[in-house]
Amino acid sequence: MSQNFIYFLWDCLQYFINGIAQGSLYAMVALGYTMVYGIIRLVNFAHGEFLMIGAMCGFYALRAHLPMPAAILVAMLSSGIIAIAVERLVYRPIRKSGRIPALITAIGTSLFFQYFGQLVFGADPKTIPPFIDEKIYNLGEINVSNVQIAIFCITLFVLLFLFWLTHYTKVGKAMRAVSFNLPAAELMGINTNKIISFTFFLGAALAGLGGMLMGYTMSVEPMMGMNLGTKAFVAAVVGGIGIIPGAALGGFIIGIAENLVAGLYKSSFRDAVSFFILILILLVKPSGILGKNMKEKV
Amino acid sequence: MKLKGLPHKFLACLMTLIISNSLYSAETLKVGVVSPITGATATFGQENVNGIKLAYEKIKKAGGKKFDLIIEDDKSDAIESTTATRKLINIDKISAMIGEPTSSLALASAPIVQEAKIPFITPTATNAKVTQVGDYISRACFTDDFQGVVMAKFAVNTLKKKKGLVLIENTSDYSKGLAKSFTDEFLKMGGKMASTEELTYAAKDTDFQSLMRKVKRANPDFIFVPGYYVEVGLIIKQARALGINVPFLGGDGWDSPKLFEIAGPAVKGSYISNHFAPDDKDPVVQNFVKDYKKVYGVNPGGFAALGYDALGIMNAAIQKAKSTKPADINAVLVATKDYPGVTGKITFDANRNPKKAAVVLEAKENGFVFHSKVNP
């Protein structure tokens, strides 16, 4: 075996590891997407903007000399509160009007926050320091940083938390009921509006957390949500939208595929590859990898 | 014909309603600005406009011929950019224009301005093709070709490094052009490339681990990254984390205090070519930096400095011109000689590109400091 081929194998392994770290972040954002879609069947284009707002608020909290944990809390709360407000003011009135108006409204909300962000926060990118000091471990040709490991662990923890929440708590069971059949859940005495608000809050808070964790690789700017939001949505669809483990799986797949393409081919095709996977998955299994096929009833 | 008449009528009604009140003062001389204040390149556009506004305030105080400044946002979009340019020319009847700061959008609007015969100066469009559009198009910055040569000379003559590597942002024409002129000059001077593979990345990339592995294996003496500061900051940070300790070289796209926020101390020991140095002892520069800091609270970058100079040059031409006709202003503009700008003494050559010195800056702990001046 030539040296180049050995390098190639090491590279693939490294890209795979990087992909898992990046995929964790996509997964975190995709979880919010998937929960909102699962519950009201709305593609919330503004989800990426919730992330942006969270990260921005976190940034200003850090600038006001708050410690990192407090800043993360600020980020999560602020994006959660904005999400509740958006749901109450914009999405709820439109919910009954059908899908296309809802989608257009979501796109409108997303554009609003982008341009609002550019004028209020300024268009220049801001940096969030990583939440722990970065150390890099070398294993042969492979480099793994402790931040990567921490992000992966946090994502796993969030997943477990969500699993516990949806299966063993009252509010979680209500969420599942609403997502299964909204009118029926309402008839069973569940306050669906409250549950929907809660879902928005939870999803956006996770996005805010994701935004803060991104300090590890990214800078924060008002337009960041667009790209990240669509990728997270792609991840959610690939895994099976509405399904919590599916979102995580999709996030990892997209993250790994992007890193492989960027590393082995050209990074300008990084964005194209996620859409390519999306189209591929939709062809083979439109309901996503973990999704169940549902027939439309007459 | 009913269908065809419809848009005409609509347009006519709406436009007359809205515009009728904005046509009052036709007499004052007007200078138009088109810049991306929102959208993908807003971060450059906003700083650029800051510089222009500062220059305008100073010009107003100085007296002389008065003119109005009209600033239009183009959302970093080519359609918007051309529409905004046409609006400035036809509705506001501008006599001179400060053009788009990015090369690709300057290329979109320059033909319109050339056709209308309005003097046009772009602050920072460094692509050679821009001023080739016609004799009314000029620029305040030097071109990519010059900058590449400056850095190649610097690498070989000053740093004495012969084995280089170039990382190209292949979504940017600026990066490609700069990389090419650098590589050509570097090879001509006897330098060698550490890798035969073309190493590229894309705008908005955030993860450069894979690229850095290739760099590490190539083991160069220095790395030239003609990109913008956001990606460059991350590249340097991630390179240092992987133990790549050779110096980085770059161009004016690096020039922002944000670079130091993003990359932290990792930038130390890098060199860039730039249009001006904020710590230049020249009183013109010092006054500009002081004024800018007073108004905006931060140190000015190259986009601000060149925006400031662009309006300054245009103002000098307006003051000297024998009438307010665009043709007369342009005649003086293209003959600009030894204009004492923040970014050096500016003299236009026959192709309306300025001949001026570039400065090489060295990155210290928390900012760039002046290293040396390279004359053309």
Added chain:
Amino acid sequence: MGYYHGILLLVGIFITLTLSLNLINGFCGQFSLGHAGFWGAGAYASAVYSVFYALPLPAPVNMLIAIAVGFIAAAICGLIIGIPCLRLRGDYLAIATLGFGEIVRISIMNTEMVGGPRGFINIPHLANIWWVFAVAFVIALFMFNLKRSAFGRAIISIREDEIAAENMGVNLFNSKLFSFTIGAGIAGIAGALFAHTQQFLHPSNFNFMWSVIILVMVILGGQGSVTGSIIGAVILTIVPEALRYAGGTVAEWRMTIFPVLLIILMMAKPEGLFGAHEISFRKRSEG
């Protein structure tokens, strides 16, 4: 070319574009968020013809060929994306087409021959405003006639209820594919006109944002309404420009005002200004 002239030209091009999307979205009920991708494919393909491969023919003939090239290129893209994706529904189709639009844009960015990220310059000035409005007029006539034809009614029935339409003997897949391909092709024609009037193309003109704007033009006018599409295109080309004149603060904030207006419209009139109706002196409903 003057300012009003330039805007009028854009109005004409957007009328064609809106009509083409209305065929896909309004008539057939399929959701496309990648329409700017077809527009861009047509624009670039026709410009490649007239810049690199133009035959020594009179300018109007070459323009016709460029239009044909634009149509064919975009229609082929429509076919390629349509065959796999039209099995999808609603939101999924929207995201798949969004992805497709981005893939087109990224491919253009990476093609050196057409200028890549710098943009495609020096495209010959073959078309003018008469071309633009003549084409818009022809397309509008085509849409009117299609809407009244048996085939058009079949397509519209898909929008109303796919299962019922299938039971009535409408070939779902073929009808969808037809409207998708032709809609994409017409967007390609708009692209050819755009390329040869603006003489400059830039990948940023064909991004997601523009797909949304075209879609909003359709929705604003009313899905399925031809006259509605025309008015939607006119309003949405002019209003953002008009906001420039509204004074300092408003002009600065116009890009945040636009989405707010959009949301308000969706809340107040989710079916658009005209629904599926046409503007007419006699009140009648179609579809």
